[in-house]
Amino acid sequence: xxxxxxxxxxxxxxxxxxxxxxxxxxxxxxxxxxxxxxxxxxxxxxxxxxxxxxxxxxxxxxxxxxxxxxxxxxxxxxxxxxxxxxxxxxxxxxxxxxxxxxxxxxxxxxxxxx
Amino acid sequence: xxxxxxxxxxxxxxxxxxxxxxxxxxxxxxxxxxxxxxxxxxxxxxxxxxxxxxxxxxxxxxxxxxxxxxxxxxxxxxxxxxxxxxxxxxxxxxxxxxxxxxxxxxxxxxxx
Numbered sequence: 001x002x003x004x005x006x007x008x009x010x011x012x013x014x015x016x017x018x019x020x021x022x023x024x025x026x027x028x029x030x031x032x033x034x035x036x037x038x039x040x041x042x043x044x045x046x047x048x049x050x051x052x053x054x055x056x057x058x059x060x061x062x063x064x065x066x067x068x069x070x071x072x073x074x075x076x077x078x079x080x081x082x083x084x085x086x087x088x089x090x091x092x093x094x095x096x097x098x099x100x101x102x103x104x105x106x107x108x109x110x111x112x113x114x
Numbered sequence: 115x116x117x118x119x120x121x122x123x124x125x126x127x128x129x130x131x132x133x134x135x136x137x138x139x140x141x142x143x144x145x146x147x148x149x150x151x152x153x154x155x156x157x158x159x160x161x162x163x164x165x166x167x168x169x170x171x172x173x174x175x176x177x178x179x180x181x182x183x184x185x186x187x188x189x190x191x192x193x194x195x196x197x198x199x200x201x202x203x204x205x206x207x208x209x210x211x212x213x214x215x216x217x218x219x220x221x222x223x224x225x226x
Contacts, residue, residue: 004157031212042118042203042216043158056213091157102148105157 004106006092012112013082021077021109025094032075033103034067035091043091049075082113117141118206120217128225133191135220137204140185144206148214149178149189152201194224
């Protein structure tokens with residue numbers, strides 16, 4: 001596609017529920033990144049994929065968070081037993097070759113846990 | 115532990131004048147720095163970057179200055195235009211690492 005696509009754009013869920021957030025990177029981009037942006041803060045790194053494998057998942061806050069990229073294209077961020085503190089905008093980005101020289105972000109998914 | 119800090123939450127500049135956005139960092143391992151611009155309801159857009167081997171990089175109206183000894187960088191926009199009104203984030207990475215560490219952002223408003 002022309003840009004990084006994230007769905008849904010907005011998600012409201014109840015505390016304790018499971019959610020999945022989807023990211024479609026730019027076609028041909030091998031690297032994919034997930035970030036989380038809380039209100040009034042800058043984006044915070046969660047995980048980075050090179051191809052199908054998670055090359056760096058040091059930013060995942062706890063084991064309730066998990067991400068996959070089974071075919072090296074679309075990625076899904078999964079959050080179990082959601083908490084109100086998980087409310088944030090979840091941003092996905094991709095780059096053609098894994099360089100961080102200005103990768104392209106999607107518009108994000110705004111997750112609200114009530 | 116905020117490794118990248120943007121101490122000014124907001125900045126207001128008159129159209130046509132220079133906008134200067136500042137960023138400080140604490141991690142001496144950072145060797146690559148970027149600026150992103152973000153409009154409401156959109157993802158951040160890459161603006162300009164600089165490697166630690168340089169002290170200045172220029173791209174059109176945008177110039178980034180890096181002062182390694184002070185662990186400080188700044189973004190200069192001249193002349194400022196109404197379309198520059200947005201939130202600006204600085205970001206840094208270390209040793210070729212893919213993850214970026216972002217500052218909190220500065221909201222720039224350009225007044226006509």
